[in-house]
Amino acid sequence: MTDHATLHDRIQFENVSKFYGEVLGVNKVTLSIPPGVTTLVGPNGSGKTTLMNLMTGLVQASSGTISVLGLSPGNATEFFRAVGYCTQFDSFPRGLSGWQFVFDSLMLHGMDKMDAFRLTVEALDRVQLGDSAGWPIASYSKGMRQKIRLAQSIAHHPRVLILDEPLNGLDPMARAESLALFEELGRQGMHLIISSHILDEVDRISDRVVLITGGYLIAEGNIHQVRQEVRDKPMQVLIRCDHPELLASRMFSINHCVEARLHADGQGVFLRTGDIDQFYSMLNGIAAEGVIKINAVAPADDDANAIYQYLIGSDGSAS
Amino acid sequence: MADTVGSFSRSFAQQPWALWRRQAGRLTLIEVRRNLFSWKASWIYFLAFVPTLLIFIHGLVDRHFVEGISDDTNVLAGIVQFYYVRLGIFFGCLGIFSRLIRGEMIERSLHFYLLSPVRREILLLSKFAAGSISAVLLFETAMVANIALMYGPFGAAGRDYVFHGAGLAQSEAYLVIVPLACLGYGAVFLLLSMMFKNPTPAAMLVLGWEAINPVLPSVLQKISVASYLRHLMPVSIPGEGIFALLTVETEPVSGWAAALGLLLLIAVVLTYSCYRMRRLEIRYTTE
Numbered sequence: 001m002t003d004h005a006t007l008h009d010r011i012q013f014e015n016v017s018k019f020y021g022e023v024l025g026v027n028k029v030t031l032s033i034p035p036g037v038t039t040l041v042g043p044n045g046s047g048k049t050t051l052m053n054l055m056t057g058l059v060q061a062s063s064g065t066i067s068v069l070g071l072s073p074g075n076a077t078e079f080f081r082a083v084g085y086c087t088q089f090d091s092f093p094r095g096l097s098g099w100q101f102v103f104d105s106l107m108l109h110g111m112d113k114m115d116a117f118r119l120t121v122e123a124l125d126r127v128q129l130g131d132s133a134g135w136p137i138a139s140y141s142k143g144m145r146q147k148i149r150l151a152q153s154i155a156h157h158p159r160v161l162i163l164d165e166p167l168n169g170l171d172p173m174a175r176a177e178s179l180a181l182f183e184e185l186g187r188q189g190m191h192l193i194i195s196s197h198i199l200d201e202v203d204r205i206s207d208r209v210v211l212i213t214g215g216y217l218i219a220e221g222n223i224h225q226v227r228q229e230v231r232d233k234p235m236q237v238l239i240r241c242d243h244p245e246l247l248a249s250r251m252f253s254i255n256h257c258v259e260a261r262l263h264a265d266g267q268g269v270f271l272r273t274g275d276i277d278q279f280y281s282m283l284n285g286i287a288a289e290g291v292i293k294i295n296a297v298a299p300a301d302d303d304a305n306a307i308y309q310y311l312i313g314s315d316g317s318a319s
Numbered sequence: 320m321a322d323t324v325g326s327f328s329r330s331f332a333q334q335p336w337a338l339w340r341r342q343a344g345r346l347t348l349i350e351v352r353r354n355l356f357s358w359k360a361s362w363i364y365f366l367a368f369v370p371t372l373l374i375f376i377h378g379l380v381d382r383h384f385v386e387g388i389s390d391d392t393n394v395l396a397g398i399v400q401f402y403y404v405r406l407g408i409f410f411g412c413l414g415i416f417s418r419l420i421r422g423e424m425i426e427r428s429l430h431f432y433l434l435s436p437v438r439r440e441i442l443l444l445s446k447f448a449a450g451s452i453s454a455v456l457l458f459e460t461a462m463v464a465n466i467a468l469m470y471g472p473f474g475a476a477g478r479d480y481v482f483h484g485a486g487l488a489q490s491e492a493y494l495v496i497v498p499l500a501c502l503g504y505g506a507v508f509l510l511l512s513m514m515f516k517n518p519t520p521a522a523m524l525v526l527g528w529e530a531i532n533p534v535l536p537s538v539l540q541k542i543s544v545a546s547y548l549r550h551l552m553p554v555s556i557p558g559e560g561i562f563a564l565l566t567v568e569t570e571p572v573s574g575w576a577a578a579l580g581l582l583l584l585i586a587v588v589l590t591y592s593c594y595r596m597r598r599l600e601i602r603y604t605t606e
């Protein structure tokens with residue numbers, strides 16, 4: 001494939017940084033996203049919304065370049081025909097019914113009333129809003145508002161659909177419906193970018209996962225690659241105990257322990273490990289012996305721990 | 320089918336103007352629908368029609384002799400010059416125009432427009448157009464009513480004054496001054512509302528600036544809405560007391576030059592607003 005062809009079916013970030021004044025939004029992100037379902041996963045405040053806003057020109061990059069299928073949001077007419085973005089903001093222009101909201105936004109494309117009418121019906125049908133489309137949005141429940149916003153963002157048949165935490169606040173039933181819709185849209189060859197702070201809820205439909213924390217991209221690839229990548233990343237753990245040197249030497253005999261450092265107060269040791277699962281089971285074994293009294297165990301890098309929780313967390317088994 | 324879609328989009332690509340007109344029309348419609356028919360805006364109706372009400376009462380209560388026409392002409396001139404231009408239209412436009420963009424930021428709905436396939440310049444100018452339509456419709460209606468109610472009670476003499484006498488040129492001038500004032504203040508407040516989270520303090524500075532403007536050097540008078548309008552006023556009111564300060568006569572400028580000057584000022588303000596609009600970021604949390 002030529003570079004040119006690649007550019008036109010990809011979303012590209014090149015060394016993109018965004019600062020909100022002094023506050024870091026995202027830092028030096030380089031990404032190239034092919035068609036399919038891509039999920040942006042990271043804890044709150046990690047920069048997911050910032051990445052999405054950067055893609056669509058709602059905020060401007062402090063440095064670096066972004067292109068979506070070779071288009072830039074500066075050229076709004078072409079760009080927003082190709083892109084739909086369902087933001088995190090749960091707010092609407094005042095005084096509209098669900099129907100009017102979708103219809104109005106289609107009319108802004110410059111299409112005639114018949115086309116806008118047809119596409120409105122189709123979009124409302126897709127999100128299964130039913131009769132409530134004619135009601136004022138002000139009377140909607142959270143789930144209905146989510147649906148009408150989704151309908152508005154897909155109504156014009158975008159090639160790229162960006163959804164910021166689309167499952168947030170939905171009941172399990174609505175979640176399942178939404179996931180099925182996303183999966184279908186992804187199958188139709190659309191670029192689908194979905195953000196979530198819970199990997200487990202989107203991993204089934206994702207072709208690709210981008211992990212981000214603290215504004216830094218930490219892993220990217222298919223779900224198995226990413227899980228592996230995070231497992232291989234050495235993690236630091238602080239263990240409070242009464243014989244830190246002894247513990248360090250015991251733990252160091254395990255291959256996975258790559259670094260040890262005594263705490264300044266002599267009452268603990270920082271250990272870095274490449275395999276956290278085995279590390280914890282070894283530690284449990286040592287604790288059970290009763291020779292070393294272990295008072296506390298805490299991850300020393302919060303970010304890595306948070307990601308670890310997302311990925312392996314609940315069920316403890318990779319993939 | 321694909322072919323018709325293809326040729327459709329090609330023809331649109333060649334004629335962005337047709338698309339822009341449609342988009343602008345739609346946006347303006349959406350905005351006017353909201354601006355003109357909302358209870359929140361009722362205080363602006365009040366601003367526009369307070370003098371109308373007073374003139375109406377004056378017409379009912381006071382007796383009208385032909386000799387009174389010149390007095391009432393001065394009163395009307397005063398109402399336009401000191402009330403409408405400096406207060407009524409000023410605050411009315413502050414209300415109408417500063418909510419066009421800022422209001423949507425506060426309500427967190429601006430992003431829907433920024434995510435639609437509409438150039439931001441078109442968006443801004445459409446909003447300006449919508450605000451202008453609302454303001455002009457309102458204040459021009461009030462002005463027409465003011466003229467009718469002021470001269471109506473004089474009967475045939477009043478009709479003669481307005482349609483065949485000196486009143487004709489005066490009325491025409493007022494009906495030009497009012498929309499120009501709406502556009503001028505509208506452009507200024509639209510810009511201020513994009514620059515400041517709360518544009519009111521800045522508007523107060525503008526109010527002060529407009530008030531002292533007549534005594535400033537003529538270079539500085541070029542950046543004031545009221546100073547252009549002053550040259551268009553058909554009746555110069557004999558100044559008394561504090562008003563003497565406000566009616567300082569400066570170099571005479573022809574009506575056309577003054578109107579063109581003001582339109583130029585509006586164009587400059589709108590151009591800069593478009594530039595800001597292109598760089599505008601959605602940051603509702605910190606706004």
Ligand SMILES: Nc1ncnc2c1ncn2[C@@H]1O[C@H](COP(=O)(O)OP(=O)(O)O)[C@@H](O)[C@H]1O
Nearest residue numbers: 020023024025044045046047048049050602605
């Ligand atoms: N408008 C803003 N002003 C200042 N800081 C912001 C703004 N928006 C986001 N941030 C900061 O940028 C970082 C990333 O935020 P965000 O992209 O919203 O993360 P996420 O969507 O993953 O929760 C956070 O530290 C947040 O505080």
Ligand SMILES: [Mg+2]
Nearest residue numbers: 048049088164
């Ligand atoms: Mg977010």
